[in-house]
Amino acid sequence: MSEIFLNGAFLPQEQARVSVMDRGFVFGDGVYEVIPSYGGHFLRLEQHLDRLDDGLSAIRLDNPLGREQWEAMLTHLIGPAPAPDQSVYLQVTRGAAPERDHLCPDGVVPTVFARAKPIAPRDPAVAAAGVACITRPDIRWHRCEIKAISLLSAVMMRREAADEGALEAILLRDGMVTEGAATNVFVVVGDEIVTPPRGHLILPGITRELVLELARDQGIRALERRIPMEELTAAQEIWITSSTREVLPVTRLDVVPVGGGVPGPLWRRMDALYQDYKARVRRGCA
Ligand code: PDD
Numbered sequence: 628m629s630e631i632f633l634n635g636a637f638l639p640q641e642q643a644r645v646s647v648m649d650r651g652f653v654f655g656d657g658v659y660e661v662i663p664s665y666g667g668h669f670l671r672l673e674q675h676l677d678r679l680d681d682g683l684s685a686i687r688l689d690n691p692l693g694r695e696q697w698e699a700m701l702t703h704l705i706g707p708a709p710a711p712d713q714s715v716y717l718q719v720t721r722g723a724a725p726e727r728d729h730l731c732p733d734g735v736v737p738t739v740f741a742r743a744k745p746i747a748p749r750d751p752a753v754a755a756a757g758v759a760c761i762t763r764p765d766i767r768w769h770r771c772e773i774k775a776i777s778l779l780s781a782v783m784m785r786r787e788a789a790d791e792g793a794l795e796a797i798l799l800r801d802g803m804v805t806e807g808a809a810t811n812v813f814v815v816v817g818d819e820i821v822t823p824p825r826g827h828l829i830l831p832g833i834t835r836e837l838v839l840e841l842a843r844d845q846g847i848r849a850l851e852r853r854i855p856m857e858e859l860t861a862a863q864e865i866w867i868t869s870s871t872r873e874v875l876p877v878t879r880l881d882v883v884p885v886g887g888g889v890p891g892p893l894w895r896r897m898d899a900l901y902q903d904y905k906a907r908v909r910r911g912c913a
Contacts, residue, residue, distance in 0.1 A: 651720030655777025668709025757878025765798035864891035
């Protein structure tokens with residue numbers, strides 16, 4: 628079994644122990660990141676660690692590690708280049724308090740946990756046929772920009788998606804698209820790509836930002852604005868994005884074909900740009 632990182636030490640996963648009083652366990656009181664790496668090089672590590680800083684400040688928890696300590700620890704976990712493609716899951720909780728009390732006393736030491744796992748190569752069927760999604764009301768809280776470990780609603784919605792043979796649930800709040808349960812959402816309207824704006828209603832995805840950047844670099848018009856449900860259901864293409872799923876074409880929404888029912892031309896272009904970017908990461912030059 629591979630090594631994990633827990634509170635300053637690298638150890639085999641089966642030897643890792645966390646207190647039952649840990650506020651991550653009791654309250655879901657913590658934040659996390661998922662960072663992909665290719666060939667031993669992280670994709671957008673600074674941006675992931677910046678978002679971690681933002682989440683920690685939002686929940687008023689001091690970052691227990693400095694930037695260099697994070698980088699050294701994460702690099703140790705994935706091993707030296709050329710390493711297999713892996714994603715690292717890391718989480719920081721407020722730590723184990725003596726009693727269960729919503730108000731955390733002073734002096735509790737945060738818990739830091741990180742673990743790497745292989746990134747499986749994409750199933751060729753995805754590029755050929757795309758994936759199915761369902762729509763669901765966005766039942767989450769109003770601080771979705773915080774990458775909180777409390778993910779009960781996302782877990783419930785993912786189950787509902789799986790029960791309907793879909794990969795992901797696309798969420799709607801007040802008739803507007805927000806994001807997926809664990810992805811950001813793009814739609815193609817004419818020759819433009821559109822994604823909902825940053826704010827409290829979505830996670831500012833690192834992949835989302837990269838897709839916007841890659842599009843704009845190529846002269847593809849990329850807009851951040853609200854997307855009404857009618858625009859989602861009428862879109863020529865729908866994509867979902869995340870660090871582990873990259874950019875996926877959605878070809879069925881609530882069982883209805885999207886556009887032509889196959890991955891669209893703009894997705895193929897974006898996927899090529901994304902794969903090219905990954906190749907640069909792998910060579911250590913992105
Ligand atoms: N999820 N929106 C939500 C609600 C997410 O949970 C995620 C990522 C994203 C995409 O963010 P990024 O591009 O930075 O990965 C958007 C991760 C991968 C997860 O929970 O496993």
